[in-house]
Amino acid sequence: MRAVIPFKKSNAKSRLSPLLTDKEREEFAMAMLSDVAGTLVSSGCFEIVDILSTSVIDFEGANIVLANSGLNEALNEYLEKMSSHSLNEPVLIVMADIPLVSIKNIRDITASRSDVVIAPGRMGGTNAIFIRDPSRFRVDYYGASFLKHRDIAQNNGLVVEVFDSFNVSTDIDEVADIAEVLIHGTGRAAGCLKRLGFTLSGNGGRLGVNRT
Amino acid sequence: MRAVIPFKKSNAKSRLSPLLTDKEREEFAMAMLSDVAGTLVSSGCFEIVDILSTSVIDFEGANIVLANSGLNEALNEYLEKMSSHSLNEPVLIVMADIPLVSIKNIRDITASRSDVVIAPGRMGGTNAIFIRDPSRFRVDYYGASFLKHRDIAQNNGLVVEVFDSFNVSTDIDEVADIAEVLIHGTGRAAGCLKRLGFTLSGNGGRLGVNRT
Numbered sequence: 391m392r393a394v395i396p397f398k399k400s401n402a403k404s405r406l407s408p409l410l411t412d413k414e415r416e417e418f419a420m421a422m423l424s425d426v427a428g429t430l431v432s433s434g435c436f437e438i439v440d441i442l443s444t445s446v447i448d449f450e451g452a453n454i455v456l457a458n459s460g461l462n463e464a465l466n467e468y469l470e471k472m473s474s475h476s477l478n479e480p481v482l483i484v485m486a487d488i489p490l491v492s493i494k495n496i497r498d499i500t501a502s503r504s505d506v507v508i509a510p511g512r513m514g515g516t517n518a519i520f521i522r523d524p525s526r527f528r529v530d531y532y533g534a535s536f537l538k539h540r541d542i543a544q545n546n547g548l549v550v551e552v553f554d555s556f557n558v559s560t561d562i563d564e565v566a567d568i569a570e571v572l573i574h575g576t577g578r579a580a581g582c583l584k585r586l587g588f589t590l591s592g593n594g595g596r597l598g599v600n601r602t
Numbered sequence: 603m604r605a606v607i608p609f610k611k612s613n614a615k616s617r618l619s620p621l622l623t624d625k626e627r628e629e630f631a632m633a634m635l636s637d638v639a640g641t642l643v644s645s646g647c648f649e650i651v652d653i654l655s656t657s658v659i660d661f662e663g664a665n666i667v668l669a670n671s672g673l674n675e676a677l678n679e680y681l682e683k684m685s686s687h688s689l690n691e692p693v694l695i696v697m698a699d700i701p702l703v704s705i706k707n708i709r710d711i712t713a714s715r716s717d718v719v720i721a722p723g724r725m726g727g728t729n730a731i732f733i734r735d736p737s738r739f740r741v742d743y744y745g746a747s748f749l750k751h752r753d754i755a756q757n758n759g760l761v762v763e764v765f766d767s768f769n770v771s772t773d774i775d776e777v778a779d780i781a782e783v784l785i786h787g788t789g790r791a792a793g794c795l796k797r798l799g800f801t802l803s804g805n806g807g808r809l810g811v812n813r814t
Binding site for chain 1: 722767785
């Protein structure tokens with residue numbers, strides 16, 4: 391079984407630019423990647439953990455596979471290559487910006503007997519998708535990809551399961567999301583934010599983040 | 603075992619006012635309450651399902667308990683009354699605005715052997731909390747209530763479990779949240795939105811909602 395994390399380092403997490411400089415955003419993106427890849431490796435579920443990256447990155451514990459095209463093209467080429475090389479083993483695609491994902495989440499998703507397991511992100515996203523037979527599935531990210539992936543699977547006669555997890559659903563895109571990492575995170579992404587001076591703000595009312 | 607849902611009908615869901623009239627907001631709030639209360643009743647886990655309401659409402663399938671004070675005061679009075687009347691049985695407090703909550707979620711939370719089970723909402727909230735011994739716990743909502751509840755439990759020597767669920771974490775407060783109900787909902791809240799003319803918008807890019 392394999393896991394693959396698509397990753398873009400350059401201009402990563404642009405919606406966090408009101409709060410973080412370019413360099414800090416890269417650092418934070420790498421910390422989140424490190425949490426996700428570390429969890430995949432530690433789960434013990436995979437022979438191979440690949441990072442599908444648009445640039446050369448220095449990263450220990452996972453294979454870097456270079457990919458120049460867009461997210462869908464890169465992942466579909468990856469799936470196609472697996473199918474054609476008689477390496478047609480199950481694959482879990484995990485987004486790089488879900489630092490709250492736990493080892494238990496990964497074990498539970500991959501223990502499913504369904505053909506396809508989709509863990510939704512907020513606003514219709516797909517934060518993790520487990521594909522038992524890569525020769526029978528292609529991804530279609532952006533927009534309501536959760537609905538698109540469910541339809542693709544069903545149209546191919548595959549049994550779909552929805553994986554219900556707050557941890558996996560919590561992708562860190564916007565300034566408000568930083569609070570989720572400060573509240574629930576225990577890994578490198580949370581450490582990175584604390585080192586950069588972020589704390590929770592708001593007493594009693596609506597929650598936010600402060601930077602000292 | 604009991605379940606209790608705090609509910610405020612008048613000026614409910616004020617942050618949805620850019621999209622819904624007062625009357626529509628009340629209707630939508632009642633539809634969400636109906637989904638949540640219906641799920642609690644159908645779970646078969648509870649002898650009693652109470653709705654702690656600030657006004658008289660017409661609702662079938664659950665008891666209406668009138669409460670005039672704020673959320674914390676009303677719930678803590680409720681917990682205190684349970685402790686003092688030798689009705690000190692486990693209680694599950696569930697927010698009225700989480701229409702995606704499933705029967706499985708309710709069964710899983712109440713099957714826990716921990717003293718307190720907290721299901722986080724987004725941005726530090728507490729969307730469901732299971733309290734095995736109401737005489738040993740008081741609630742403190744608003745702000746980062748997830749952290750406050752965890753601390754209260756731990757300071758009282760109680761074993762805490764965090765319940766990891768996207769369904770339970772998805773509270774419907776703001777305009778963007780409407781999309782979550784349209785994407786994942788199958789109950790009355792989703793039906794209400796569709797009847798009011800809401801559809802998903804955005805093709806390929808960021809998702810939103812339209813009203814026809």
